[in-house]
Amino acid sequence: MIARERRGAVTVLTIEHGPVNAMDLELCRALTAELETVSGPVVLTGAGRAFSAGVDLRRLLDVRP
Numbered sequence: 001m002i003a004r005e006r007r008g009a010v011t012v013l014t015i016e017h018g019p020v021n022a023m024d025l026e027l028c029r030a031l032t033a034e035l036e037t038v039s040g041p042v043v044l045t046g047a048g049r050a051f052s053a054g055v056d057l058r059r060l061l062d063v064r065p
Contacts, residue, residue: 001015001016001017001026001027001030002014002015002016002027002030002031002034003016003047004034009040009041010040010041010042010043011038011040011041011042011043012042012043012045013031013034013035013038013042013043013044013045014045014046014047015027015031015044015045015046015047015051015052016047016048019048019049020048020049020050020052020053021046021047021048021050021051021052021053022052022053022054022055022056022059023052023054023055023056024055024056024059025059031044
């Protein structure tokens with residue numbers, strides 16, 4: 001879900017979550033966990049055709065009360 005790569009002193013985190021990297025709870029938790037372990041400069045990028053399409057609205061509607 002989150003790929004990590006070191007480039008010198010910089011850590012590159014790449015979101016790899018579906019075709020457009022839509023944010024859901026699992027992705028947010030995974031990203032938070034990765035960021036908690038990084039020290040120094042970080043670059044956050046998205047794989048595929050988009051950095052992120054934003055919130056996964058379909059998943060959001062599935063969890064509504």
